[in-house]
Amino acid sequence: MKYEPLPTRPGIRFEDAARAALDNTQLRRNMGKATQTIRAKRAVVVEELPDWQALREAGRAIKERTIRHLDQYLLELEASVQRAGGQVHWARDAAEANRIVTSIIQAEKAHEVIKIKSLTTDEIGLNEALLEEGIEAVETDLAELIVQLAGDRSSHILVPAIHKNRSEIRDLFQRKLGHSNLSDEPKVLAAAARAHLRRKFLTVPVAVSGANFGVAETGTICIVESEGNGRMCLTLPRVLISIMGIEKIIPAWRDFEVFLQLLPRSSTGERMNPYTSFWTGVAPGDGPRAFHLVLLDNGRSRVLADPVGRQALYCIRCSACLNICPVYERTGGHAYHSVYPGPIGAILTPQLVGVANASSLPYASSLCGACYEVCPVKINIPEVLIHLRGEVVREKQDHPTPGGPDVEGLAMKFLSYAFSDRKRYERVQKVGRVGQRLMTRGGVIDRLPGQLGGWTAMRDVFPVAPQTFREWWSARS
Amino acid sequence: MSTARDDILSRIRGALEDIPSAERSEHVAIPRRYNEQESIPHPELVDRFIARVREYKAQVRRVTQDSLAASIASACTARSVRRLLVPADLPPGWAPVAIELVVDRALTYEQLEACDGILTACTLGIAQTGTIVLDSGSGQGRRAATLLPDYHLCVIYDDQIVGLVPEAVARLNDVAHRPDRPITWISGPSATSDIELNRVEGVHGPRTLEVLVVETVRTATSTDG
Ligand code: SF4
DSSP, X not given: OOOOOSSOOTTOOHHHHHHHHHTOHHHHHHHHHHHHHHHXXXXXXXXXXXXXXXXXXXXXXXXXXXXXXXXXXXXXXXXHXXXXXXXXXXXSSHHHHHHHHHHHHHHTTOSEEEEOOOHHHHHTTHHHHHHHTTOEEEEOSHHHHHHHHTTXXXXXXXXTTTTSOHHHHHHHHHHHSXXXXXXXXXXXXXXXXXXXXXXXXXHOOEEEEOXXXXXXXXXXXXXXXXXXXXXXXXXXXXXXXXXXXXXXXXXXXXXXXXXXXHHHXXXXXXXXXXXXXXXXXXXXXXXXXXXXXXXXOTTHHHHHTOTTGGXXXXXXXXXXXXXXXXXXXXXXXXXXXXXXXXXXXXXXXHHHHOGGGSTTGGGSOOOOSHHHHHOTTOOOHHHXXXXXXXXXXXXXXXXXXXXXXXXXXXXXXXXXXXXXXXXHHHHHHXXXXXXXXXXXXXXXXXXXXXXXXXXXXXXXXXXXXXXXXXXXXXXXX | OOOHHHHHHHHHHHHTTTSOTTOOGGGSOOOOOSOOSOOSOHHHHHHHHHHHHHHTTOEEEEEESTTHHHXXXXXXXXXXXXXXXEETTOOTTOOOTTSEEEEESSOOHHHHHTSSEEEEOOSEEETTTTEEEEOSOTTSXXXXXXXXXXXXXXXXXXXXXXXXXXXXXXXXXXXXXOTTOOEEEEOSSOEEOTTTTOOEEOSSSOSEEEEEEEEOOOOHHHHHO
16 A cells, blocks of 8 residues: 555545544454553553643643744754754755755665654655665564554554554564564564564664654754664664654753653653653764754644644644544544544644645544643644634635535534444443543542543533633733 | 745744744743652652662662672673673772673674673662663763663662652753763663553563662761751
8 A cells, every 4th residue: 555645635535534444343443442541541640640730731831932933943953953963954845855864865875774653754755755766764663664564554653553463463574574483472573573673773874763852952852762763773873864843842951851741641651651862963982973853844834824723733742632532543543644643633734734635634523622631732622623624614615616525514424423323332332431440540430431421521511621710810920 | 046944934934923023932931830849758769769660560679889799790690691791981899790791892783782781870760750861971881782782780879869850850951961971761671562552571672671779878977967
């Protein structure tokens, strides 16, 4: 299957793709298990922090400050990275970013690069662009490796291979990695990937990564990961290229005290992810001898121009909004036809590519408000969704397509399909009960109840009161 | 022809036209009403650190300064570590007897990989999250050295343990400005949940992490003061 980078295929509507996904039982089962599990873990570690809401407030404010003064911070970051011995490149769009990366690799005379999972490189279709130049990009995250070996696409930001079960993965490794009798034990499969990739880590001269954060003040780049492939890629090759969306910037080193609490707990539901790497330019005698930072626009400045929609750029890609979303849980990531699935995808993709090119995505939501409540940087996703629906309607009035789809009608039909079918509803209830057991600690049911119950409850109280009176008052002054 | 840099900056400035021109970045207030310091007594912090490191399936043990070299030796023996990689500036008194030490003096990756384990110090530990932090300071080695061997034995003195993430970030502020001091936070061995969400500990990097927590010897003056 050919991978579709942004822009999304204009002809494909969310509701059609979603229906196909709903008919795929295994996908639905795996997705349900994944979202339930991660959601329950997240609830426990979030509950543990008495100052969680204060951290969210701070996270949002830091991002708001950055986005409102993005030009200033980008220039500061550029100067800091250069001072530390790194090189900075600017890319207006995907093609330009791919050209920059390609020429750096060609200058190293490399035919292979190792990669750390990165939505940004997926967004620009880097692997395909490199392949056209005869350069093979080897994905080193286990899930990405699985997806890449299968010639498939990611279905979840965090666990991209969640639609594959262990025997499929075993068969794939036997076929592609030259193993003859692997068991389907996850430990055995992980060890097979370790052995396969170790040789690559030690021999491939160039690594390509995204970036979780870039610090304007110091020029420090941060990668947050679990498997250690990130550390390998950041340390062993002689050249490192990091591609960073311009919105990933944070003003100061100190701001990590907020984001390194918000991100791991929201993302994998851990107090801290196993490995977090920070580097500032080039360290003599330790790690790559050259560091390139590519700053990518690719539609972000367009998002920036919308005062309501620009909050989508605060996103730290934790995927908490995906895991809580009743629509995403049923359809999986593929239905969104974009590298950014789920609620964040529904607001980011149409803005990146223009609402005319993704007009059904703002309708891929029931506006239940759960995504806003879990978002660690308090992006008001329902607000942006409603705003974008207005844009879609305006767009249709300005450019009517005779016989074109009644987007809202179709979206409503989809939602009623997803929620009204009796068997589906019962399955959801059952999953909900299991979820409650998972989330029960010391006899107390955590604040994230079974999903459908949660959905209806939150729908009744929508919109969620975003602030306490005191927070509101102090934010005003 | 304008450069990409000029174009992007001018697009951004155009997009932000609604922001009052008199607004400076520092005018956007950042409410920092979260906890910046843990208030529980230090011995409890140490207990919490140990418990949380253990939750990540890392080995963790309390030792005394006097028994440190012997504890390092017994940890290595228990893991069948015969060739132990050490940074060139290993603190005095740590070297275990009867274990072959390989000193990292610009060794090749293959030579690093041929070692059974690596012994390092760290710069601090975070009780809240069970994290050890390496900042390329003394006794911590370069990044490849803590990555290629399959076993990482890390020594931390209990007075290096702080309570919360903000305390750790504040202490790292100076080294974060320095290119020669890359920083790595380690919270348990590497892990993946990519196969049917089953957690597997140890993917790349050292599959076993062991932490020795050394009871800090306090001099008479420091206990009195
Ligand atoms: S929108 Fe918020 S919850 Fe969703 S991925 Fe981004 S930061 Fe996480």
